[in-house]
Amino acid sequence: MSLHQVRQTLRISLARHRVSGALTLAVALATALVVRLALPETWRVQAEVVVAEPATLYRLTAPFDAVPRLDGDLAQLPELLTSKARLVALVKRTGLVDRWAATRSPLARLKDALVERVRGPMSDEDLLDALVAMVDQRLGVWVEGNKVFIACEWSDPQVARSMVEGTLVALQALRLERDVGALEAAARALDGQRAGVEAELRARLESVEQEQRAARAQGRWPNYAGAREQLRRDTGRASELWLEAANTHLRAEAMAKSARFRTLVTVPPRAPRRPEGPSPVQWALGLLVACLSSHLGGAVVSGLLGKRVLSDAQASAVTGVPVVASVTREWSGVMLPIAPRALLVVSLLGAASGAALALTRHPLGGLGPWLLVAAGWALWRLPLKWPLLGLLLLAVTVDDPTDRPYYNLWRSPLWPIGRVFFTNIAWFTGFELSLMGLGALTLLRRLAGRAEQTEAPGAQGPGPLRGALVLSFVTVCWLVVWGLARGGIFREALWQFRALAFLPLASLLALSAFRFPDDLRLLGRVLVVGSVVKALLGAYFMYGIAFPSGEYPPHTTGHNDTMVFVTGVVLALVRVWEWPSWRHLLQALLWLPVLALALKLNDRRIAYVDIAMALGFIYLVSPMHRAKRLLTQAIVAMIPVLLLYTAVGWNARGGLFKPVVKLRSIVAPTADSEEESSNVERDIENFNLLKSWERDMVFGQGFGHAFTEFIPSNDFSQSAFGHIGHNSVLWLLWIGGITGFFGLLLYLGLSAFFFARTLPVVQAPEERVALLVSMGIIITYLLQAFGDMGTQAMQLAFFVSIAVAIIGRLTSRYGRWSPAAIPLTQKNEPMLDGESSLA
């Protein structure tokens, strides 16, 4: 739609549907005012406390004891301060049960009265439970550095202040208990020990005196039997205990007296002057925005639903004659009668706009429903490839919070987007929900007959490949049912199967969305943007934030980013290999240093293995041409030099021999090194997986279970206590048996099959590059799966889905899945998409 058409539609809609527009405006205004008046106000009170560790006191009073770490203790504070017992105490202390009814808004009282009529009056216990749950939601405690923040939002400012004050008192009591309680307990224990020793001392003295009296009466020498030595020892011990106890008492006293200096309230809880939300000016502005957007939106939606001519394009479509000129009416133009259906829709949207303004309390809140409608309409009309490309861009650029980006020391500007897309929203992540939404949208558009406009033309890959993708999804579903039937836990199963289940869906969507080679350039650009953004952010973090503050994190980017960088390196090199030109060489020389930096910051040994394997594979399947011949000759000539270099540098620590050190850390790590310990852990885990698999090698265990720890590992938590195996291949064999494994990954085998059938007949260099890089992605995925949980990352799954789509689409394009296919040795021109193929 051009700008002219947009203007025309807006102008004519506003002219012809003024009544609808005005009505929508009125509904939005009325709803906003009613909701605003009906909703209770929210008052926010916040306090800030700086907590310091009594390190000096510790060092002065107990120089040989370790000073406790502040960050560990502080991290537990939010949980301690919002525990149920404390919240119950807080509700009782503030008298909330008695004050509750008086602080309710008229609407809330009406709701309470209705509920009471239906369910009967609420008991005090139920009311207490409800209030505790409410306080739990509205009281927030969080820690930033050595500061503790306490905030409460309530409909009554005094209650909010009481809540924060009560929590503050609890915080101070907790800190005092933590600093002083343990010392006092230790002092009391020492006192007890001393009292025991003194009692023994007295008893022994009495026995000595008795022996003296008895000896004197009998006229013999007294026999103390070592009692005097014991007396001497007990006297010394009692003195030591007294000294130690006195010292501990003094420490406790010093801690107690100095406690108020260590929990310094820098921002005390004060009753706020006005409730939360916009000021009167902002309210007026919000109402204006909501009213204007409702008027415009109401008119446009009425116009669109009325199916009357709004633009030249519509006129041309209806009459079949192009519009060559038009008469512009005045603003007062022809008004159209109001359609009841349109009126209902725009009234509802107007009400939603007003309610959104009142509920969000943001001046632009009223725009929300209209923007959602516009976005939904745009998504409905947009070709599928654009939202998929958007998701790919997100997958390769934003931080995945579950992957410890920047070693959890820094949050990049992309972190908030990553939190939405890669952490759970409702059982699934935003990324997974987006894919589900796109799947549903594609299905709906097919049912509505809009597939032609929104999906790429031509056959969407060979039938067997699509069948294998469906089989993979069905196998995941079967293994979930199978696992749960055998006592598995769904919550655990969800973590295990989600990436595996979404990969076939993403692949089928990509097969429908993209057309190759037209869309290859777009995909390449997304990859370049993603890798460069990650490398630059990583470098900024490392050299601008971590090093200056004395931190030396081993890596910046996460495990899932490895695929981005490996694919980038393979793409840059394969373009030069298959499509040699000065331009491609220059582009590779510009891109490769950035990727090398990214790989260094990623710091994963498996990345180098992936690159070597993918490039080795590409070398093997490439036909003999000049470059391959030259490379082969160079490799043969370099073998003695490389062997000598490796032998000399085998025991080196770095410098000139850094590549050899890296190679050795992969092949044969030195004893007691971190790599060796990691390898041993993985060997133990693999053994446990293989032994667990032996229980049912054909059908497997199903999802929702943990493998058995036959040999204990040092850190079982690394495998989520047996629920996730680092070696995804063995882990999947244990979960699915050979039948499940076959069903789950058959599409990868068939992708290799169609790759091998298609590559020999493809002449266009960009298509050859795309096929080779796609196979490189599949090899990388399999190696990551074998090496380090490759099947569990959604980002990796998305890359594989694009690779499968490229192979599938190009196979159909060249008619390589057809009984009439020309023998592989013969070079042929591409057929029309899908022509005479079985796809």
Next chain:
Amino acid sequence: MSKLLLLSIVVGLVVIPIWAAREPHPLRAMRLALLGLAVLHVGYALFARFVLPRIAA
């Protein structure tokens, strides 16, 4: 050595279909690929059950 043998299923998953794709007729090639993959899976299970423990020991 045993680690390389463990990796054989990954190698087979890629190499067997590529080898089968050399057959000119597509349906025959597909049947060959599926059969090869099935044999690979069964063979791998037997290897993991009976051979690998002896090698590891």
